[in-house]
Amino acid sequence: MNTTVKTRTTVKTRTSGKTRTAVAGATVLLAAAGGLTAAPAGAVTQAPSDTPPISHAARATAAETQVGTFFEEYRLAVLGEIDDPPQGVRRRYLSPALNLRLDDWQSRNDADPVFRTRAVPAFWSAREVAAAPGYATVALTQQWVDGPDREIRYTVRLADRRITDLEARPSP
Structure with a gap:
């Protein structure tokens, strides 16, 4: 199965120093291992056999992409970082029946119906x-900085990529 991971931009910015350090460290390691040394003219060089080419990277499925895009937009709407309200994002991605069920769930539980x-x-x-x-x-899988993870299962109708159901997995 494929996995798509998303993080908030401010988190990426906050950790950008670590990213630069990791890239610099990887460059040093490659140079130390001979990965960045120049080869004599006409010499044949090979990449390590256990390193797959970038073209073999896992790609998200259409359903994973749809759920990830919906979740990212919805989250930004809840945070007020985009012009669309959360209900507008829900209307674009979710079936009308699911939207009604989420409104009902929200009124009974006093919590965000997606999160x-x-x-x-x-x-x-x-x-x-x-x-x-x-x-x-x-x-x-939703993750908080200081709390337990929570898994929500989304059902996607592939013909139109409409999200038709979501449910929280029971806690172990």
């Missing part, structure tokens, strides 16, 4: 976990 809590997750990852004719199920 299933009052807090906004800092990180998330999505992976397709099941498929049936015309539908795919994507597990989206």
Whole structure:
């Protein structure tokens, strides 16, 4: 299965120094291992056999992409970082029946119906976990800086990529 990981831009900015350090460290390691040394003219060089070419990187499925895009936009709407309100984002990605169920869930639980809590997750990852004719199920794991992870299962109708259901997985 593929995994897509998203983080908030401010988190990436906050850790950009570590990213630069990691890249610099990887460059030093490559140079030390001979990976960045110049070869004599006409010499044949090879990449390590256990390093797959970049073209073999895992790609997200259409369902994973749809759920990830919805979740990112919805999260930004809740945080007020985009012009669309959360309900507008929901209308674009979710079926009308699911929207009604989420409104009902919100009124009974006094929490955000997508996050299933009052807090906004800092990180998330999505992976397709099941498929049936015309539908795919994507597990989206929400992560907070100082709390437990929560998995929400999304059902995506593949014909129009509309999200038709979501449910929280029971806590272990």
